[in-house]
Amino acid sequence: DAKTTQPPSMDCAEGRAANLPCNHSTISGNEYVYWYRQIHSQGPQYIIHGLKNNETNEMASLIITEDRKSSTLILPHATLRDTAVYYCIVRGDNDMRFGAGTRLTVKP
Amino acid sequence: DTGVSQDPRHKITKRGQNVTFRCDPISEHNRLYWYRQTLGQGPEFLTYFQNEAQLEKSRLLSDRFSAERPKGSFSTLEIQRTEQGDSAMYLCASSLGLGRESGYTFGSGTRLTVV
Numbered sequence: 001d002a003k004t005t006q007p008p009s010m011d012c013a014e015g016r017a018a019n020l021p022c023n024h025s026t027i028s029g030n031e032y033v034y035w036y037r038q039i040h041s042q043g044p045q046y047i048i049h050g051l052k053n054n055e056t057n058e059m060a061s062l063i064i065t066e067d068r069k070s071s072t073l074i075l076p077h078a079t080l081r082d083t084a085v086y087y088c089i090v091r092g093d094n095d096m097r098f099g100a101g102t103r104l105t106v107k108p
Numbered sequence: 109d110t111g112v113s114q115d116p117r118h119k120i121t122k123r124g125q126n127v128t129f130r131c132d133p134i135s136e137h138n139r140l141y142w143y144r145q146t147l148g149q150g151p152e153f154l155t156y157f158q159n160e161a162q163l164e165k166s167r168l169l170s171d172r173f174s175a176e177r178p179k180g181s182f183s184t185l186e187i188q189r190t191e192q193g194d195s196a197m198y199l200c201a202s203s204l205g206l207g208r209e210s211g212y213t214f215g216s217g218t219r220l221t222v223v
Binding site: 030031032034036041042043044045046049051085087091092093094095096097098099100101 | 153212
């Protein structure tokens with residue numbers, strides 16, 4: 001079962017930052033937080049992951065709270081192509097358990 | 109293309125028929141995973157392999173389902189006596205298996221429709 005809670009849907013204006021929250025209050029000390037996204041009819045695509053520190057790559061930034069019970073994925077300048085379902089996952093040893101994710105709709 | 113390949117992309121079959129899907133992982137990845145995804149839901153874990161050994165199976169994997177990875181490279185997922193409830197996207201992923209810091213690379217999936 002998924003160990004994360006995400007809002008089912010969010011909207012964002014094109015060009016603005018999209019901030020997607022995730023709660024993972026039962027995360028263990030050595031479990032990583034991963035974010036994937038899935039565009040219609042495609043496989044999930046890796047975005048970013050982190051353990052304790054904030055992380056940034058060419059796609060997004062990941063902000064993890066100090067107590068590690070929640071995190072936020074930030075897409076700094078959302079485009080229409082960022083419309084997708086975004087999954088926040090707590091990574092166990094042997095598998096990744098997906099929840100229902102957040103459906104992000106970027107609007108012109 | 110060095111990604112994860114799945115074949116076929118789409119499969120339509122009649123109820124009661126057997127189907128087999130293939131997954132070719134990234135060549136240096138030793139772990140391979142199968143997931144199932146129904147409409148509006150996130151992917152659900154089915155099973156995974158480390159090299160040729162099948163190490164975990166979900167209770168979603170009924171006795172009509174069998175997965176193999178005979179030489180630790182490609183994998184097949186077979187569904188026998190298909191039912192309409194088997195209609196779903198079947199996703200394959202691979203990873204280096206280096207623990208929790210190792211992410212998965214997913215294929216584009218095989219969409220199965222049972223009529």
